[in-house]
Amino acid sequence: MKHHISLVGGQTLPLYLGIIESNSDxxxxxxxxxxxxxxxxxxxxxxxxxxxxxxxxxxxxxEILTLFNSxxxxxxxxxxxxxxxxxxxxxxxxxxxxxVQKSKGKAFYFNQDLTYYEIPSYEIRNITNNLEINDFIKLxxxxxxxxxxxxxxxxxxxxxxxxxxxFSSSNSREYSAILRFKDQKFGNSMSLPLRGDHQVNxxxxxxxxxxxxxxxxxxxxxxxxxxxxxxxxxxxxGWWELLVAQVVNGxxxxxxxxxxVILPYKNEDAQSKNEIDVLVNxxxxxxFIECKSGNILASDINKMKAVRETYGGRIARSLxxxxxxxxxxxxxxxxxxxxxxxYCYENSRKKSNDIGQLINTLDELILKSSI
Numbered sequence: 001m002k003h004h005i006s007l008v009g010g011q012t013l014p015l016y017l018g019i020i021e022s023n024s025d026x027x028x029x030x031x032x033x034x035x036x037x038x039x040x041x042x043x044x045x046x047x048x049x050x051x052x053x054x055x056x057x058x059x060x061x062x063e064i065l066t067l068f069n070s071x072x073x074x075x076x077x078x079x080x081x082x083x084x085x086x087x088x089x090x091x092x093x094x095x096x097x098x099x100v101q102k103s104k105g106k107a108f109y110f111n112q113d114l115t116y117y118e119i120p121s122y123e124i125r126n127i128t129n130n131l132e133i134n135d136f137i138k139l140x141x142x143x144x145x146x147x148x149x150x151x152x153x154x155x156x157x158x159x160x161x162x163x164x165x166x167f168s169s170s171n172s173r174e175y176s177a178i179l180r181f182k183d184q185k186f187g188n189s190m191s192l193p194l195r196g197d198h199q200v201n202x203x204x205x206x207x208x209x210x211x212x213x214x215x216x217x218x219x220x221x222x223x224x225x226x227x228x229x230x231x232x233x234x235x236x237x238g239w240w241e242l243l244v245a246q247v248v249n250g251x252x253x254x255x256x257x258x259x260x261v262i263l264p265y266k267n268e269d270a271q272s273k274n275e276i277d278v279l280v281n282x283x284x285x286x287x288f289i290e291c292k293s294g295n296i297l298a299s300d301i302n303k304m305k306a307v308r309e310t311y312g313g314r315i316a317r318s319l320x321x322x323x324x325x326x327x328x329x330x331x332x333x334x335x336x337x338x339x340x341x342x343y344c345y346e347n348s349r350k351k352s353n354d355i356g357q358l359i360n361t362l363d364e365l366i367l368k369s370s371i
Contacts (some may be wrong), residue, residue, distance in 0.1 A: 001025045001079045005071060007096060008035040008042075009087030012139045013313045014110035015042060018084035019049075020129050021108075021116075026050045028071055030088065032058035038087075041141045058088065064095040072099055083107035085119075112315055114284045130283030133256045137263070140311045147258040147279070150245050153229070158246055160212075160227040161239040165323075167215070167223045168239075168293065174215065174222060178206050182235055192235055208234075232260075240293035241277045244321050247358045248280055248289065253366060256281040263311065274307050278321075282366060286312040293323045296330050305337040317365050321358065340365050 004024035006015050008031035015038070019027060027049050029039055036055070043051055054071070057063050068083075075081060083100060085093040085107050093109075100107045100119055107119040115124050137144055168175040181200045186192045197207040205216045213230050215223040225234075232238035238260075245259045261276040278289035288308050290300065301320070308318045320326070320334060322343040334341050342361045346352045 001076065003028060003075055003079055003081040004084065005030065005068070005081060005096070006042075006084045007086070007088030007092045008032075008038050009089075010035060010038065011087065011313055012038050012041055013136070013315060014086040014114075015084060016045065016135070016139055017110060017114065017127055017129070017131075018082075018086065018108065018116075019046060021127055022082050022084075024049075024082070026052070029053045030056055030067070030071075030092065032056060032089070034058070035087070041139060045138060056092070058092055061091045061095055064092055065098060068095050068099045072103060072105065081105045084110075086110040086116075114315065127284070130255060131281070133258060133279060133281045133286065136281070136286050136313070136316075137311055139313070142263060142311065144258070145262040145264050146260075147262065148260040150249055150257055150259055153242065154227075157227050157229050157233065157242060160225040160230070160233055161242040161246075163223065163225050164234055164239040165243060165293075171215075171222050174200075174204055177201060177204060178215065179235070181206075192231060194231075237293050240323060241291040243355060244289065244291045244358065245278050247355055248278055248362070251280070251359055251362050253282045253362070254280055255283045263307075274303075274310075276307060280362075284315075285366070286316045287319060287362070287365065288312060288316065289319045289321055291321050292326075296320070296322060296326050298330070298333055301330060301333045301337060301339060304339055317368065319361070319365060325352070340368075 002022065002024040003026045004019055004022045005028045006018060008015060008029050027046055029042065029051065031039055031053065032055065039053060054067060056067050072081060082105060083096040085096045086109050096107055097119060099105065108116045110116045114127050118125055134144065177200050181198070182192065195209040199205050203217050207214050208230050210228055212226040213234060214221060227233060233242065241259060245257065248254060249257055258279040259277065261279045263274040263276070276288055277291040280287040280289065288304065290304050304318045304320065308316045318339040320339055320341045322341070324345045324347065325343045326341065331341060340361065342353065342358050344351060344353050344355055
């Protein structure tokens with residue numbers, strides 16, 4: 001029989017990975033009062049395995065060592081065992097290492113890139129299992145309410161998104177006027193009718209239905225697009241999210257990509273939720289991408305940090321992808337909160353980066369350690 005002895009701390013990801021990697025029959029969780037909450041999530045995930053839990057005084061080396069020795073002595077002489085010393089206190093890790101050095105057991109410690117040291121060989125090894133997006137989410141004791149798979153979008157949607165992007169740049173006044181008109185007349189997007197034909201001002205007209213939209217002046221057609229997703233693409237600024245997702249979908253390190261991800265808040269009413277524009281999984285960590293084609297608020301950046309820490313853990317990364325360069329204040333705040341930035345334009349006319357260069361930013365970002 002294989003036994004896995006996991007020292008429980010605040011981060012559940014390395015504990016989860018350790019159990020998956022060791023493929024053990026019996027799991028032993030050693031925890032302190034401060035880490036008891038993490039036990040609940042892990043026990044639910046591994047409810048089909050044999051589990052035993054032990055509470056210890058995490059700052060008394062003698063008591064910890066006695067506990068570990070008693071656990072190991074309860075095993076059969078033919079049983080194998082491994083300690084995951086990534087969690088818990090330093091004294092717990094020290095005691096576990098002492099037990100391993102005097103026995104046939106092993107231990108391992110996960111680094112932030114999810115490689116791990118194996119003890120007593122002290123060799124660095126790579127994990128053999130890739131995680132799915134839902135693996136990360138369930139470790140936060142949550143679940144995804146809904147998301148949009150990028151595969152549902154048609155080629156016409158991507159073309160529409162690019163046309164709207166061009167329109168928002170070359171006809172920024174008209175674009176802003178239409179969005180203001182929509183907000184004033186219909187309020188939130190849930191009230192926007194399926195079809196509409198309206199005069200925005202003295203020389204601007206907009207019409208849309210389930211197949212597309214047109215924007216005209218008295219003498220010219222400014223925009224004509226075909227798409228059955230025009231509500232989300234134009235009126236909810238989904239065009240920028242879709243263009244970003246299209247680039248990210250071509251990233252070689254991507255395993256899964258979800259768009260328009262909705263995650264409910266815990267212990268609150270059913271209407272409250274967290275929204276993630278683009279969620280990317282490399283198999284080793286999540287990358288949370290916030291897409292902004294207009295103004296960026298400090299509250300947007302605070303939300304990015306909270307979402308990353310809640311659903312992705314310390315190893316996750318956050319990336320702000322803005323069409324225009326953020327203000328110095330926003331850039332400084334992103335730096336303080338360990339959030340990466342990519343933008344395409346220095347200002348309304350000067351282009352600094354092609355959106356395809358986002359791949360290079362992702363390659364650099366994934367090599368970083370999170371704070």
